[in-house]
Amino acid sequence: MALAAMPDPNGIPRSDAADIGNTDVHTLAASSHLKRLEAESIHVMREVAAEFANPVMLYSVGKDSSVLLHLMQKAFFPAPPPIPMMHVDTTWKFREMIAFRDRRAKETGCRLIVHTNQEGVAQGVNPFSHGASVHTDIMKTQALKQALDKYKFDAAIGGARRDEEKSRAKERVFSFRNAQHRWDPKSQRPELWNLYNTRIHKGESVRVFPLSNWTELDIWLYIYRENIEVPSLYLARERPVVERDGQLIMVDDDRMPLAPGEVPQMRKVRFRTLGCYPLTAAIESDADTLPAVIQEMLVARTSERQGRIIDQDASASMEKKKQEGYF
Amino acid sequence: MDLETTENQSTAAVTAIDDYLQRHETKSLLRFITCGSVDDGKSTLLGRLLYDTKLLFDDQLAALEGDSLRHGTQNGELDFALLVDGLAAEQEQGITIDVAYRFFSTDKRKFIVADCPGHEQYTRNMATGASTADLAVVLVDARKGLLTQTRRHTYICGLLGIRHVLLAVNKMDLVDYAQGTFKRIESDYRVVAAQMGIEHVTAVPLSALHGDNVSSRSQSMGWYNGPSLLEHLETVQVEHATSKLGFRMPVQWVCRPNQNFRGYAGQVVAGSIAPGDEVVALPSGVRSRVARIVTPDGDLTRAVTGDAVAIQLEDERDISRGDVIAATSAPPQVADQFTAHLLWMDSAALLPGRPYWMKVGARLVTAQVTEIKHRVDVNTQEKRPAKRLELNEVGYCNLGLDHAIAFESYEDCRELGGFILIDRQTNATVAAGTLNFALRRADNIHWQHTDIDRTARARIKGQIPACVWFTGLSGSGKSTIANLVEKRLHAMGYHTTMLDGDNVRHGLNRDLGFTEEDRVENIRRVAEVSKLMVDAGLIVMVSFISPFRSERGMARRLFEDGEFREVFVDTPLEVCAQRDPKGLYAKARAGQIRNFTGIDSPYEQPERPELHLETEKASLDELAQRVIDSLLAR
CATH class of the missing domain: 3.40.50.300 (P-loop containing nucleotide triphosphate hydrolases)
Structure with a gap:
């Protein structure tokens, strides 16, 4: 690992990352910053449970969702989470994600709803022949709207953070959506202190972001401190990948069409975000334990959304998608 | 790499992260x-x-x-x-x-x-x-x-x-x-x-x-x-005003996983708390002691400001969302009238007397601005008189709530002194406010107990009192129908009275004009008067244009369930303007009358009136009879 050659703005001792399994050394004292973030998020979740008739938590199996689920257990303890979680399954997720999801739902006692856009499946929509944007629109954005309409959820909790992207940085914690699920960035409700206006008319809904004020680093440190389980895709392993347009794509199953002469190679890679496997680029890394991942984070010079192929069309594309109902 | 080196490096990474986390x-x-x-x-x-x-x-x-x-x-x-x-x-x-x-x-x-x-x-x-x-x-x-x-x-x-x-x-x-x-x-x-x-x-x-x-x-x-x-x-050192206040926690959510556990979940906004501490729930005033502070990582021996906790009390108490649990020594005041600063944030102006939702802590109540003491010119700091607050204006106001709340001044505690107002129709967040102090007025005016109550007054008349509220455009036929209804009820031996918009404006409301804020006050007074008359046991006809939903809603909330009968006299604007019994539409269209409902001032149709009378589909006699039938059917 090239850590020693990197600048070290945070003064972290430079040492090579470990290459044995995860450790269970968690000897940290109670801590103020993460505790404050945790309390703020718990406050938000309790407001949702108290003020909405039919809320849901959107669960995407990633690290932010893992933190959300953990916070939900804390917020309502000793009661089981009163808010079900829903996964919008595009059918192109990493196989490990699906197994992880089902196991975590069982372990936490949180009711799991899985929704897939069956029309999209019937039309054979996929990221290869339809392209990233069409696939994402039909299997993710449209699927989410279908599910919200079907179950008539009035509030949907999501794991988005303000440090992820420019239009996210502008979004409220309780973000209003009209009956067509659209976000109007020009007339958001003012949101003072921690007083959230939860009143809506029939058909309207609110997206709620309890992790708004967390950074990517906070998420990882919290996962570490609280010993929260995340899919091992976040840790570096030897995985079969192909290189396309400079991005490393993992061949997760045999649906992935290979170009003539293209042969998957075993490379030691990990993922900074998890989504549809053909649309989620891996990075080469030796960080195969949580502490090593966090160490890499501290010197990272590339923000995490870069691994999401869908964001690179135009820099305002996330805002456009959000206006149309993307989470 | 041999095993020992690997382990050393792993420990080093963990130590590095632990150190970092600590910092x-x-x-x-x-x-x-x-x-x-x-x-x-x-x-x-x-x-x-x-x-x-x-x-x-x-x-x-x-x-x-x-x-x-x-x-x-x-x-x-x-x-x-x-x-x-x-x-x-x-x-x-x-x-x-x-x-x-x-x-x-x-x-x-x-x-x-x-x-x-x-x-x-x-x-x-x-x-x-x-x-x-x-x-x-x-x-x-x-x-x-x-x-x-x-x-x-x-x-x-x-x-x-x-x-x-x-x-x-x-x-x-x-x-x-x-x-x-x-x-x-x-x-x-x-x-x-x-x-x-x-x-x-x-x-x-x-x-x-x-x-x-x-x-x-x-x-x-x-x-x-x-x-x-x-x-x-x-x-820079920004002293986080370490509050002098004792323990305060608004109850956000009541946790009842089973018969044996009832916990009050919330965030501590002032002071600290430990098992054994005596607490009081406000505004009810019930007392108990803290039994446990429950978290998934085990019970806490103490929770401090900022912590999100669930508290179990020694006794089963009726405490619900929005109540404040506080230390029994020097608990917060409880009041329903305040002075407050308001920053108005909506394009529709603040109208004194109009009811809004008010969210303070975890509590949602109905609040009215009873008086704008002054508006502040933010450029010059000058205090100016104001009848309304427009977008981005700041005012110093008196506020009346429909329920008493436990509160602190904003200066002492943001969480119990900061509030927002929400429009009851649009659900928009229309204002942010900061509470200053409670007004003592209501404290010193107590309800006088009377031996003869409203039930007794109604019984001697042998009738069920009601407020029949006719709303509709000018010239829609409200007063005509109300008059027919009263005549027939009177003939049948019922005790009735009539409040007519035009007539009341000659007396009680002589000082009011037709601006939005005066219209709100006009309706508020009439609603209060009709309530007094219903208390007296009467069946009251109220015939007022009453164009705004929120004021009709305010009137409705003064009465017991079923007492208030909203009757929407529905006549299309063109028909009213054609009839124009008082020549008012002609004047309004000529610009001689301002703020005329239907012309340059809106009429908000009732969403769920008890009766919807379409005057073009039936005769006035038939419509009056429908009102009477619905009254007698109670």
Whole structure:
């Protein structure tokens, strides 16, 4: 690992990352910053449970969702989470994600709803022949709207953070959506202190972001401190990948069409975000334990959304998608 | 690699992360806003700060270079404003619409910064950012000096309790780094800040574009010996007013997983609590002791301000969401009338007397502004009389609630003294407010017990009292139908009376005109009078245009279930205007009468009236009979 050659703005001792399994050394004292973030998020979740008739938590199996689920257990303890979680399954997720999801739902006692856009499946929509944007629109954005309409959820909790992207940085914690699920960035409700206006008319809904004020680093440190389980895709392993347009794509199953002469190679890679496997680029890394991942984070010079192929069309594309109902 | 080396390295990584976490955790956090007038360079300053503190990732830099070429205003040079103006509309228009939150940290501190819009029309978004800030960076363009928005933003910072301002005199490069210019602006600003109760002002001359005095001291201003902007942010002490108050926790959620457990979940907003402490729930006043403080990581021996907890009490008590659990020594006051400052944030003006939802702590009540004592001109600090508050105006008001609440003054406790108002029709957040103190008025006027009550009065008349509220356009036939109904009821031996809009305006409401706020007051008085008459046992016909849903709703809430009968007399506007029995539509259309319902003032149709009478589909006789049938069917 090239850590020693990197600048070290945070003064972290430079040492090579470990290459044995995860450790269970968690000897940290109670801590103020993460505790404050945790309390703020718990406050938000309790407001949702108290003020909405039919809320849901959107669960995407990633690290932010893992933190959300953990916070939900804390917020309502000793009661089981009163808010079900829903996964919008595009059918192109990493196989490990699906197994992880089902196991975590069982372990936490949180009711799991899985929704897939069956029309999209019937039309054979996929990221290869339809392209990233069409696939994402039909299997993710449209699927989410279908599910919200079907179950008539009035509030949907999501794991988005303000440090992820420019239009996210502008979004409220309780973000209003009209009956067509659209976000109007020009007339958001003012949101003072921690007083959230939860009143809506029939058909309207609110997206709620309890992790708004967390950074990517906070998420990882919290996962570490609280010993929260995340899919091992976040840790570096030897995985079969192909290189396309400079991005490393993992061949997760045999649906992935290979170009003539293209042969998957075993490379030691990990993922900074998890989504549809053909649309989620891996990075080469030796960080195969949580502490090593966090160490890499501290010197990272590339923000995490870069691994999401869908964001690179135009820099305002996330805002456009959000206006149309993307989470 | 042999096993021993591997283990050593693994331990090293863990130790490194633990050390880092420790420092990450103990580093203090400063939340600040950047504000000031449009074009003073807020977004550029913030972008420069992120760039200088190396908080930008390589791909973000690459995107910035692309965006700078496409939308930039710096001739293809890096345009730092584009880093923070994230909305497409903002980039196109080159302005900031909504507050953007950014996160960065240095060796000394962590920061959350809210970049606030400068345009007056987006003041509410600026207030959103300011409500959670410890410090404000107020930018001023050195060429322009203090502007209206500088004063407005400073006023709102003061109102929301920000005690520290860093005055950033920007664009010093464009005034040749002249010390005199800086000194003049600084002394002007100190006068303004003092008026607005802001105690700590530090002024820094800088150029965000060139980086002078942003993260390092400028070479171009040898006359300046103070800190750079970043140095000040890293070192300023913002005393978190460690509250003198005892334990306070608004109940957010009642946790009842089974018969054996009842916990009260909430965030501690003042003081601390331990098992065994005696507490009181307000406003009910029931007392108990803390049995346990429950968390999934085990019970706590103490919870402090800021903690999100669930508390189990020794006794089963009826405590619900919105109640405040507090220490029994010096608990908060309970009241239903207050003085408060209001920042109005909606394009529809505040109307005194109109009911709004009020959210304070975890409590939702109905509140009315009973009086606007004055409006504050935010530019001059002058107090002006006002009958309404328009968008972005600040007023000092009396507030009446339909339920008593436990509260603190905003100065003592933001969580129990800050509130928002929500429009009951549109659900928009229309105001932010800060409670000052309780009015004693209601305390000293007690309800006089009377031996003969409303039931007795009704019984002797042998009838069930009611308020029959006819609403509809002028000329729709309200009074005609109401008159027919009363005549028949009278003939049948019922005790009735009639309140007619025109007639009441000759007497009780002689002092009121037809502006929106007078119309609200008109209805409030009539509703109160008809309630007195229903209490007397009468069947009351009220015939009023009463164009606004919220006031009809207010009238309805004065009565018991089933007592209030809303009758919508539905006649199309063209038909009313054609009939025009009093010649009013002709005058209104000629511009001789202002605020005439249906012409230049709205009529909001009832959504769920008890009776909907369409005058074009049946005769007035038949319609009157339907009213009587529905009354007698009770």
